[in-house]
Amino acid sequence: MSDHEPDHNPHVAHHYETEKQQFESGKLGMWVFLVTEILLFGGLFCWYAIYRANHPEVFIYASRYLDKVLGGINTIILICSSLTMAWAVRAAQMGNNKLVVRMILVTLLCACGFLGIKAVEYNHKLNAGLTPGRHYAPRHEEQAGADPAVVDPASAAGDANPPVAPPDDDKSLIAPAARGPEGLNLGEEKAQGEQVPDNVALFFSIYWVMTGLHGLHVLAGMGVMIWLLLRAKRGEFGPHNFLAVDCGALYWHVVDLVWIFLFPLLYLID
Amino acid sequence: MTTAGSSDAHLSHVHIVPPKVLLAVWGALLALTVVTVAVTTVDLGEFNLVVALLIATVKATLVALYFMHLRWDRPFNGVIFLIAIVTTFLFITIALLDSKEYQPTLDEGQAPGLVK
Numbered sequence: 589m590s591d592h593e594p595d596h597n598p599h600v601a602h603h604y605e606t607e608k609q610q611f612e613s614g615k616l617g618m619w620v621f622l623v624t625e626i627l628l629f630g631g632l633f634c635w636y637a638i639y640r641a642n643h644p645e646v647f648i649y650a651s652r653y654l655d656k657v658l659g660g661i662n663t664i665i666l667i668c669s670s671l672t673m674a675w676a677v678r679a680a681q682m683g684n685n686k687l688v689v690r691m692i693l694v695t696l697l698c699a700c701g702f703l704g705i706k707a708v709e710y711n712h713k714l715n716a717g718l719t720p721g722r723h724y725a726p727r728h729e730e731q732a733g734a735d736p737a738v739v740d741p742a743s744a745a746g747d748a749n750p751p752v753a754p755p756d757d758d759k760s761l762i763a764p765a766a767r768g769p770e771g772l773n774l775g776e777e778k779a780q781g782e783q784v785p786d787n788v789a790l791f792f793s794i795y796w797v798m799t800g801l802h803g804l805h806v807l808a809g810m811g812v813m814i815w816l817l818l819r820a821k822r823g824e825f826g827p828h829n830f831l832a833v834d835c836g837a838l839y840w841h842v843v844d845l846v847w848i849f850l851f852p853l854l855y856l857i858d
Numbered sequence: 859m860t861t862a863g864s865s866d867a868h869l870s871h872v873h874i875v876p877p878k879v880l881l882a883v884w885g886a887l888l889a890l891t892v893v894t895v896a897v898t899t900v901d902l903g904e905f906n907l908v909v910a911l912l913i914a915t916v917k918a919t920l921v922a923l924y925f926m927h928l929r930w931d932r933p934f935n936g937v938i939f940l941i942a943i944v945t946t947f948l949f950i951t952i953a954l955l956d957s958k959e960y961q962p963t964l965d966e967g968q969a970p971g972l973v974k
Contacts, residue, residue, distance in 0.1 A: 608871045612932060619935045623942040630946030637950050638957045656895065663891050671884040674875065674925040681874045827872060834927075841926045848917045852910035856898045 599829045611831055618835040622842050625805075629846050632798050636853060639790055649784065650791035651857040653718055655709060659855035662705050663847065669698030670844045673837040676816075680833040683826035688833065692817045695840065699810045706803055713792070720796040724789030795854055802850060805843045812836045873930040883924040890917050 597607060604610035640647050676691035713719070717727040816836050819825065825833055894913045902909060923929040928936045 611871050615931070615935060616938075619938050623938055626939075626942040626946060630942075630949060633946070634950045634953050637954055641954055642957060656898075660891065660895055664888060667884065667887045667891065670887075670921060670925050671880060674880050675877075677927075678874055678877070678880070681872055830872075838926055841921055844925075845918050845921055848921070849911075849914050852894055852914055856895065856910055858898070858906070 597828075607828060614831045614835065618838055622838060625842055629798075629801070632794075632801065633849070633853075636794050636798065639794065643785070643787070643790065645785040646788055646791050648858050650788045650795075651854060653713075653716075654795070654855045655712075656855050658705050658709055659851055662702050663851045665698050665702050665705075666844045666847050669695045669702075670841055672698070673840045677830065677833050677837045680820070680825040680830035681827055685820045685823045685825055688820040688825055689817060692813050692820065696810060696813050696817070699806055699813070703803065703806060706799070718792050720793035721789055724792055726788075798850060798854070802843070802846055805846070809836075809840050809843050812839060873927070875924065875927070875930075879924060883920050886920055887917055 600607050600610050604613065672691045672694040676688050676695065679685075679687035679691055715727075717725040719725070813836065816833055819832065890913050894910055897909050897913070898906065900906075922936075922939065928939065
């Protein structure tokens with residue numbers, strides 16, 4: 589490599605000796621950044637672990653208000669987006685910028701789908717008052733029977749205490765969409781005499797902060813992808829210049845990694 | 859792309875993951891997701907959490923090794939990543955041990971510092 593002249597390689601910045609050195613420095617920097625991300629989320633997982641260890645009943649009770657199906661779909665969406673992002677790196681390494689554009693577009697689409705489903709979930713929780721900390725105020729009383737369409741025959745006939753199916757541990761308590769906004773039957777459960785643990789709000793504090801921070805990372809990742817998309821459209825990437833796609837993909841995979849742990853820990857308790 | 863002054867020697871750091879490997883890892887991740895959901899229908903008591911965490915760890919390892927390229931990367935990058943994981947693990951474990959010490963002083967259902 590003694591005959592190498594950095595000035596003649598448009599992809600190597602002047603303060604690097606070789607292309608390889610530039611590549612490895614960039615990668616190292618990215619990994620150090622990813623470490624700070626792991627530590628950031630590590631603090632939140634520690635928060636989760638301490639409260640779950642001390643108050644398992646809160647987690648068992650409250651996690652039933654999360655929709656396992658929506659959470660599962662989001663998990664699959666993120667796994668697929670990780671695949672397309674890894675494929676984009678492959679395409680960039682081979683200089684196939686058209687494929688890079690396509691792969692990043694699919695990844696972006698997945699990210700939109702993830703956030704869309706997240707928005708549905710958040711909206712549902714906001715409407716039900718399942719908000720964090722001292723804002724936690726499950727609104728079941730004023731919703732029960734408020735909508736004439738959801739008054740069932742038993743209560744219409746004057747039955748003050750209509751028979752309610754006992755809550756099924758395996759099923760999410762979120763009602764099918766057709767039943768409308770009163771879906772969360774917290775009130776019915778109370779009528780059944782089930783013990784509602786104290787401080788259920790704890791779970792929702794953890795839920796909102798952890799999924800919220802993760803959601804912000806998804807947004808940031810989408811920003812990175814748009815930047816990569818524009819560069820790929822200009823045909824910039826190739827075997828000598830794919831570090832940006834590589835690092836963007838690494839970031840996206842960390843977003844996926846965090847969700848891989850968040851999904852079972854928040855949605856799949858009992 | 860023509861790049862003056864570069865030869866194949868400069869590309870020694872480039873490893874392209876074969877599509878077969880990418881698809882296999884993707885399939886494994888999807889399968890493990892199904893397993894982790896399915897296993898919640900079986901009541902294993904405390905082991906449900908252990909199984910869920912084990913599956914998540916296997917999935918994370920697959921992502922890190924293949925999608926994140928660590929298997930072919932310079933080992934140094936992997937070492938840095940591992941140090942972060944181990945540090946986080948120690949952090950959580952020691953915090954849990956400490957927290958458990960105070961368990962008897964808790965009011966049932968109350969978070970530390972919260973009162974009825």
